[in-house]
Amino acid sequence: xxxxxxxxxxxxxxxxxxxxxxxxxxxxxxxxxxxxxxxxxxxxxxxxxxxxxxxxxxxxxxxxxxxxxxxxxxxxxxxxxxxxxxxxxxxxxxxxxxxxxxxxxxxxxxxxxxxxxxxxxxxxxxxxxxxxxxxxxxxxxxxxxxxxxxxxxxxxxxxxxxxxxxxxxxxxxxxxxxxxxxxxxxxxxxxxxxxxxxxxxxxxxxxxxxxxxxxxxxxxxxxxxxxxxxxxxxxxxxxxxxxxxxxxxxxxxxxxxxxxxxxxxxxxxxxxxxxxxxxxxxxxxxxxxxxxxxxxxxxxxxxxxxxxxxxxxxxxxxxxxxxxxxxxxxxxxxxxxxxxxxxxxxxxxxxxxxxxxxxxxxxxxxxxxxxxxxxxxxxx
Numbered sequence: 225x226x227x228x229x230x231x232x233x234x235x236x237x238x239x240x241x242x243x244x245x246x247x248x249x250x251x252x253x254x255x256x257x258x259x260x261x262x263x264x265x266x267x268x269x270x271x272x273x274x275x276x277x278x279x280x281x282x283x284x285x286x287x288x289x290x291x292x293x294x295x296x297x298x299x300x301x302x303x304x305x306x307x308x309x310x311x312x313x314x315x316x317x318x319x320x321x322x323x324x325x326x327x328x329x330x331x332x333x334x335x336x337x338x339x340x341x342x343x344x345x346x347x348x349x350x351x352x353x354x355x356x357x358x359x360x361x362x363x364x365x366x367x368x369x370x371x372x373x374x375x376x377x378x379x380x381x382x383x384x385x386x387x388x389x390x391x392x393x394x395x396x397x398x399x400x401x402x403x404x405x406x407x408x409x410x411x412x413x414x415x416x417x418x419x420x421x422x423x424x425x426x427x428x429x430x431x432x433x434x435x436x437x438x439x440x441x442x443x444x445x446x447x448x449x450x451x452x453x454x455x456x457x458x459x460x461x462x463x464x465x466x467x468x469x470x471x472x473x474x475x476x477x478x479x480x481x482x483x484x485x486x487x488x489x490x491x492x493x494x495x496x497x498x499x500x501x502x503x504x505x506x507x508x509x510x511x512x513x514x515x516x517x518x519x520x521x522x523x524x525x526x527x528x529x530x531x532x533x534x535x536x537x538x539x540x541x542x543x544x545x546x547x548x549x550x551x552x553x554x555x556x557x558x559x560x561x562x563x564x565x566x567x568x569x570x571x572x573x574x575x576x577x578x579x580x581x582x583x584x585x586x587x588x589x590x591x592x593x594x595x596x597x598x599x600x601x602x603x604x
Contacts, residue, residue, distance in 0.1 A: 225396070227302040228253055233264050235384025235412055236306040236334040237271050242389045243302075244276045245558035251296070251583060256283045256604045257576075268572065269555060273545050275570040278579040281604035288602035290316055294325045295587040302330045302392055309339045319407045329405040330395040334388055338411030348413075353379035357416025362423055362434050362442050383415025440464060446495040447472065447485060450524060457507035458524035461498070465520075472519040476501040540565040547572040578604060 225248040229240040232254065244250040252274070280296070283289035297303065303322060305312050312318045312333070319331040333339060336348040337356075346352075351373065354360050359378065360371040388410045395406050417424060422441070423434035437443045447463040463469040469485045472478075478497045484490040502510060507523055514521040523529070530536060531554065543557030546569055557567055580603050584594050597603045 225249065225301045226251065226299060227304065228296055228300050229304045231304060231306040231334070233266050233270070234306055234334070235380045235388060235410070236304045236332075237266070238381055238385025239332070239334070239388035239392070240277070240304055241271045242385065242560065243392070244272070245560065245563045247564070248302075250277045251300075251579070252277055252279045253293070253296075254279065254281050256281045256289075256601060258283070258601065265575075268547060268550060269545070269553065273547070273555065273570060273572045275543075275545070275555075275567070278583065279573070279577070280580040280583055281578050282580075283602050284315055284317060286600075286602050288597055288600050292584060292589070292597050292603050293317060294322075295584055295589055297322050297325045297329060299587045300326065300329060301396065302332065304332045304334065304388065304392075306334045309333075309335055309344050323405065327404060328399060330392055330399065330408065331405065332388055332392055332395075332408040332410055334384055334410045334412070336411070337413050339409045343413075350374075350377040350379040350412075353383060353412045353416050356413050357383070358420045358423060358434075359416055362420070362436060362438075364443065365436055378419070379412050379416050383419055384410065384412035387412075387415040387418070444488075444491070445486065446491050446498055449495065449498075451498055451502040453502050453507035453510055454504060455506040459502060459507055459510055460522050460524055462520040468518055468520050471517060472514070472521070475514055475517065475519060543567050543570065545570040545572055548574070576604075580604060 225243075227240055227243050227248050227250045229236060229250055230253045231237045231240070232252075240250045240252070282293050284293060305317075313321075319333075322329050322331055335344070336353055337343040337346055343356075351360070354374060355371075357379070360374070363374065364372045366372050388408070391408045391410055395408060399405055427433050434442060440448055443449060447461060447469050450458050450460050452458050461472065463472045466485060470482055473482050476498060478494070478501060481490065481494045481497065484494060505513075511521065511523050525533065531542070536542070539559075541557060541559045542554050544552060545555045546552045552569070555570070558565055581594050581598070584597070584603070585591065589597075594603075
């Protein structure tokens with residue numbers, strides 16, 4: 225499967241990263257040097273540092289550049305783009321233009337709010353999509369009462385990038401029967417709604433609105449919360465099932481609360497007792513005692529701790545990369561089920577190095593055509 229990715233950052237780049245990890249040939253399509261200011265350049269380590277990907281540089285604002293681009297489209301399976309709605313059509317590389325060259329192309333547009341609707345032209349980032357989708361309203365509160373800023377780009381990663389991958393794979397399965405490609409309108413804000421579906425469906429069906437402290441998953445009960453240990457580090461507790469809650473109470477010496485798991489009038493007392501109990505030992509002592517014994521307890525790690533965790537190391541989630549300027553460093557490898565985790569050391573390629581000539585020749589262009597495009601500055 226060959227994927228052309230016109231993005232450099234954001235949900236689309238997260239999608240192509242995952243597709244490459246699953247074995248797709250991903251070709252990053254970037255502007256030529258004279259157009260380089262148009263595209264944001266990610267930091268050297270981001271998105272797997274180009275691991276397993278190829279690269280072309282094309283000036284899509286020239287007719288020669290567009291001709292080269294359509295050569296690649298004719299041999300591609302998927303195109304991913306993240307322009308503002310309407311931009312791809314305006315520069316002549318929209319879905320219909322690509323479909324005329326390749327009726328089997330799966331064309332995936334990723335945007336914040338979708339290609340249609342009153343908000344479709346809005347600029348936005350992760351925090352905006354999480355806000356509109358109700359995620360931030362249901363999150364914890366800061367000291368001033370405002371919603372806390374999430375610690376991960378949940379919208380870009382899950383609501384956008386993962387949604388795009390799932391949609392692309394589904395489209396490819398449909399294409400296997402029909403022989404036809406299709407257009408995918410991936411809106412990150414729509415994806416946040418799916419992530420929030422438990423709360424949204426509850427409101428739509430019953431009129432009950434979720435919020436911080438309003439139900440099990442937003443902090444209503446003491447058995448689903450975080451607690452500080454003696455050494456100042458934190459533990460997460462998610463003992464939802466009665467058996468796990470009972471194990472936790474007994475291990476903490478809080479047996480008097482065994483029958484009060486969902487008693488709202490007792491939650492302050494339970495939370496106070498849990499808080500006091502966790503303060504008697506260091507975090508890792510509690511993890512060693514509780515985590516293996518069906519209590520749904522896990523440590524709250526910072527980045528350094530997770531990078532050295534023996535379980536994650538045993539799972540093979542880390543890989544090595546090597547860069548001429550920054551040396552050898554660890555990076556997150558392919559971690560999703562079905563990906564090959566045994567990857568070699570990734571040598572990061574110089575920014576100016578491309579596969580343009582080889583890819584165009586493979587797409588059917590002659591050496592003379594490629595030389596002419598290079599000479600004209602339409603490709604690099």
